[in-house]
Amino acid sequence: MNGSLDGYGGEVARRISLYLLLTAASIVMLTPFYWSLVASFKSQSELFDLPNVFIRQPTLANYAQLFGQTLFVRWFVNSCLVAIAYTVLVLFFCSLGGFAFAKYRFPGRNGLFIALLSSTMIPPWVTIIPIFSWFSRLHLVNSYLSVILPGSANVFGLFLMRQYIQGVPSSLLDAARVDGCKEFGIYARIVIPIIAPALGALTIFAFLGSWNSFLNALILLRTPDMFTFPVGMSSLVGSMNPQYGVLMACAVISVVPTSIIFFTMQKQLVAGITLGATKE
Template sequence: MRAGPRRSNEPLAALAVNAALAFIALSTLAPLLWMLSVSLMQPGEASTQPPPLLPAQPTLANFHTLFARAGMGRYFANSLGLAAALTLLSGLFNVMAGYAFAKLRFGGRERVFAALLTTLVIPAQVAMMPLFLLLKTMGLVNTYGGVLVPGLAGVFGIFLVRQYAMNLPDDLLEAARIDGASEWRIFASVVVPLLKPIIVTLAIFTFLGSWNDFMWPLIVLTDGERHTLPVALAALSRERVQDNELMMAGSVVTVLPVLALFLALQRYYIQGLMVGSVKG
């Protein structure tokens, strides 16, 4: 008899939760929607008081100026090529290393892994100068290789893959070895398919980090033609500090590729983040 009032409150509670979630989602999307709206406005329209929420006469002129006059197409291609290459190469090295630390037995495995983890507490800025001098000695300054080499293997990526690979059943790997499969065959045919969720998660992290990286390409790439999109947009903002519409168009070009990538792979991304969360 006492369950009636509680049940009657359930729809109200669900409505309140959904309303709160809708408000949070709208608050998160509002800056992105404003950015897109301003990018479609006429020059100077966003600077009027009060600023309009929607463009009076939507136009793609800002995007045309961005690519035709500012040359953003080249910088977009630079960022895309570097991010894709780094995602593929670092993914290969991190997955192999993470699997080795999880399932292969070799001397000093735990000590080496513990030593790698200690480097996570060192700020990346501290290592920039020694790393730059090392790359200069190797002749990699002002080359795309100088941007790629430091990110080919990361401790966080190795840790992420190792923690996921620890859950792989040892019996499955031993059965493959008994059947005569080599370690490379086991890795390619058995391990990699099972690691798909965490590989996609790591790929998203790596692509986002490379695509949005500003400091390291600015330090290594001295030739303006080799600059990535964030560096080029920063330079353009200094030249056209009052052109809000053009800057917002550049921001849209920067955000859309990574947003599309995340939406396309979000199912695997969530699976990778949720690994181990439902273990009893």
Template sequence: MTQRAILWKGAAPRRRWHWRRALVWLILIATTIVALFPMYWLFVSALTPTKYTINTTPRFFPDPLGFDNFQRLFALATDYWRWFLNSLIVALSVTVFHVIFDTMAGYAFAKRRFPGRNLMFWLILSTLMIPAHVTLVPLYIVTRELKLLDTLLAVILPGTANVFGIFLMRQYIQTMPGELIEAGRIDGANEFGIFWRIILPLCKPAIAALAIFTFVRHWNDFLWPLIVLTRSRNFTLPVGVASLQGEFSTDYGVIFAGAALAALPMIIFFLIFQRYFLEGVRMGAVKG
């Protein structure tokens, strides 16, 4: 075999690999464009005057570029920053509750031994098959009987724990060696000390992922706040922006401006902590 043939034989697999790699990149780029285009269109529409937004021929660039929609938004929605604050209070409160209760439950199901542990865990996990809309009516009745309607507590309290969070924390804590817990007991630590000084510090990646998932979900929550909140000053941001839609006419520029401002914190949040999002997906896929 000549030297040229040897070189060609070695180059063929490398060329095929380059073609496959290029194809993968093309697919990823196309998928990214399709996924990000609605967000791009949101910001373009927010910066474009309404009369140009509703044209039959869409404009893919804000022409003319202006901030009139944002000025009208703050003029019409005088409670906009109150909605922003309400969403922040709800999202942060629910996130704190999730981190505490989901981590404690995950630790109990992963490392504690008690009768019916596996049965109870699978019963809790089976509730994931129940559509959330089925529980809206009984949840509303309980909230009404507790006289919590039209308060932020009506939005916060039903979200104090989550099945997915319990599952995520259990899967992560199961990967920890049991010798660490035994060493803590030998050193005289009680159960709370073991949980606080051993489990929690080692769970920081999982806790970060859980906190981000929870914060994003409840920042964007719309249906339940729409049901239990009635006064404008108590609205969360998604409900408040939706209330800007008129009965007979709608200023789409104002709605796009409000939605763009509401999406901006989540975009920044994701760009900063995207590594934890991916880590949370990986941990949720680990079999216990």
């Protein structure tokens, strides 16, 4: 195939087609974002006018309606509160548990760990019905706790922490022990600072996970003032007369916090994604 395009000329042609291909693929990837951004500045009547790729008369009406006539701000705050509380819990429990699994020997260690790992294969729908039942008996349905606690035994987080802490030299911990440091002190003063990058990665994962989580919240939150952002948005979608411009405004704003986290903490994010997969 490449015979006729041998040498430098062939290489250039190959490069150019590669760039064209990548750029075309990028456009496909980004079109939905572009479209929702544009749509959020259009009036409902202009939204579906053809061609609908450009804005003719930009308007902020959708945003005004989003803030003025829906509980959007409340949902946003709810989501933030829930995501922050959830993240704190996950960071603490996973790092502490991960430390134990990585650096201590105790009966049942491997068995427990394998049991934990295999539990990730269980679809959340199997547990949601009992969880719903639990919380209703405790009269905690429609509370923040009901959406914070259930996911906080985050096995992925535990796995991530264990992988990372295994790389911390045991000699460091032993030296601290010799100096009279207690076990919890070792965790708090030595392990935590060393694994800060991995904690950064877990922070992002936990936050994103909570921010986007839908199933639990859909079932467990019942009044609009308690909705998290995805449930609130789905209530806008589900109404008989969805205002698509408003929905798109909602979509655009929802990407802001996750984008900020993504762009400031890219390195940790990538490290977190790859740690589990490529560590031998």
